[in-house]
Amino acid sequence: MAEETPLVNLDTSALVAAQLLAERRLPALVVTNLDGSPHSILPASQVVKFLVPGYVQDDPSLARVMNESMADRAGDKLGSKRVRDLLPAERRELPAVNHDDTIIEVAAIMARLRCPLAAVMKDGTLIGVISASRLLELALQSH
Amino acid sequence: MAEETPLVNLDTSALVAAQLLAERRLPALVVTNLDGSPHSILPASQVVKFLVPGYVQDDPSLARVMNESMADRAGDKLGSKRVRDLLPAERRELPAVNHDDTIIEVAAIMARLRCPLAAVMKDGTLIGVISASRLLELALQSH
Numbered sequence: 001m002a003e004e005t006p007l008v009n010l011d012t013s014a015l016v017a018a019q020l021l022a023e024r025r026l027p028a029l030v031v032t033n034l035d036g037s038p039h040s041i042l043p044a045s046q047v048v049k050f051l052v053p054g055y056v057q058d059d060p061s062l063a064r065v066m067n068e069s070m071a072d073r074a075g076d077k078l079g080s081k082r083v084r085d086l087l088p089a090e091r092r093e094l095p096a097v098n099h100d101d102t103i104i105e106v107a108a109i110m111a112r113l114r115c116p117l118a119a120v121m122k123d124g125t126l127i128g129v130i131s132a133s134r135l136l137e138l139a140l141q142s143h
Numbered sequence: 144m145a146e147e148t149p150l151v152n153l154d155t156s157a158l159v160a161a162q163l164l165a166e167r168r169l170p171a172l173v174v175t176n177l178d179g180s181p182h183s184i185l186p187a188s189q190v191v192k193f194l195v196p197g198y199v200q201d202d203p204s205l206a207r208v209m210n211e212s213m214a215d216r217a218g219d220k221l222g223s224k225r226v227r228d229l230l231p232a233e234r235r236e237l238p239a240v241n242h243d244d245t246i247i248e249v250a251a252i253m254a255r256l257r258c259p260l261a262a263v264m265k266d267g268t269l270i271g272v273i274s275a276s277r278l279l280e281l282a283l284q285s286h
Contacts, residue, residue, distance in 0.1 A: 022280035027170040027259050044275035049254035051282050056251050063248040074282040105206040108199050111192035116170050132187035137165035139194050139217040 002099060002120035002128030007032050010039060014081035018047050018074075028117060030094060030129055031083055038119040038126050041092040042083060050077055050086060096121050097130070103138055106130060145242060145263035145271030150175050153182060157224035161190050161217075171260060173237060173272055174226055181262040181269050184235040185226060193220055193229060239264050240273070246281055249273060 006024065008017045009032045017029055021044045028043045049057070051074045056062045095109045099122040110118055116132045149167065151160045152175045160172055164187045171186045192200070194217045199205045238252045242265040253261055259275045 018279050018283060021276045022283055025274065025276045025280075027274070027276065043257070043259065044279060045253050045257050045259050048250045048275045048278055051250040051278075052247060052254055056247060057254065060248075060251040060255065063245065063251045102206065104195060104199060105203075107191045107194040108203040108206045110188055111195055111200065112203065114186070114188050116186060116188050131168065131170070132191045133164045133168045133170065135191055135194075136161050136187060137168075140161060140165055 002130060003134055005030055005117075005129045007036075007126070008042070008083050009034055009036075010082065010084040012083045013079065014047070014050070014083060014086050015075060015078040017042060017083050017086065018078050021047060030117060030119060030126075031087065032126065036126060038094045038096055038121075040087060041094050041115065041117060042086060043088075043092065046088050047078075047086055050074070050081070094119050098122070099127060103135065106135055107139070110135065145273060146277055148173055148260075148272045150179075150269070151185070151226050152177055152179075153225065153227040155226045156222065157190070157193070157226060157229050158218060158221040160185060160226050160229065161221050164190060173260065173262060173269075174230065175269065179269060181237045181239055181264075183230060184237050184258065184260060185230060186235065189231050190221075190229055193217070193224070237262050241265070242270060246278060249278055250282070253278065 006020050008029050028041045031039045031042050033039045095113050095115055095118045097106045097118045099120050110132055117129050119126050120128045120130055149163045151172050171184045174182045174185050176182045238256050238258055238261045240249045240261045242263050253275055260272050262269050263271045263273055
């Protein structure tokens with residue numbers, strides 16, 4: 001039931017991660033440790049934060065009077081960072097499930113952690129992910 | 144910059160909402176009030192919760208010993224509910240932006256509310272949404 005997904009690790013360039021989110025229109029990326037084991041989730045909304053200068057985050061009304069060209073520097077700002085620099089201070093736990101778990105087992109974990117993705121493991125290795133929408137599809141198909 | 148998205152309102156059948164999430168592989172749906180004004184966001188992970196019987200939510204270890212056919216009843220369970228019944232107790236605020244707001248303005252709002260979607264308004268009417276990944280695409284394009 002696992003779906004393929006692009007993986008990034010803690011040392012991947014932040015610009016590469018942003019491009020993956022943008023090009024594939026993904027709501028979030030799965031982040032692995034350097035050894036390939038699951039680490040956490042990087043939501044697209046978290047990366048968006050790095051488009052916004054600190055003084056606008058503090059006072060959003062300043063965005064109205066800013067020059068749009070500030071956005072042009074987004075690529076530069078992201079290019080100098082790594083995925084580990086983008087992750088929220090409060091880590092978004094990535095639930096791990098086994099490839100032979102039932103739909104109900106995966107649903108129970110996903111619902112408890114309110115997470116849109118779960119890492120699918122086989123023999124200790126990450127073989128893909130399953131998204132909440134894919135899980136709904138499987139549940140409604142079997143109906 | 145608005146993207147088209149399927150809209151559901153508070154009275155839409157929960158089964159229809161689940162099918163939209165599943166078929167289009169959406170991470171979340173935009174929920175409107177009955178008058179079409181934006182209400183909130185319904186994440187797919189929230190709908191997944193309704194696949195899981197209450198006693199398994201309380202004790203996830205029971206999922207292992209359950210019969211998979213419980214998932215077969217997902218359609219029935221959802222069919223008797225409406226979108227308003229699925230929404231989390233803690234409402235996920237849907238940020239609203241104007242169709243002529245700049246990328247930075249939208250980014251500032253989305254980052255502050257940590258929301259993957261914003262409702263795009265024109266003359267007081269919801270004309271679409273913009274996702275965090277679409278915003279990244281726009282920011283990186285202009286680079």
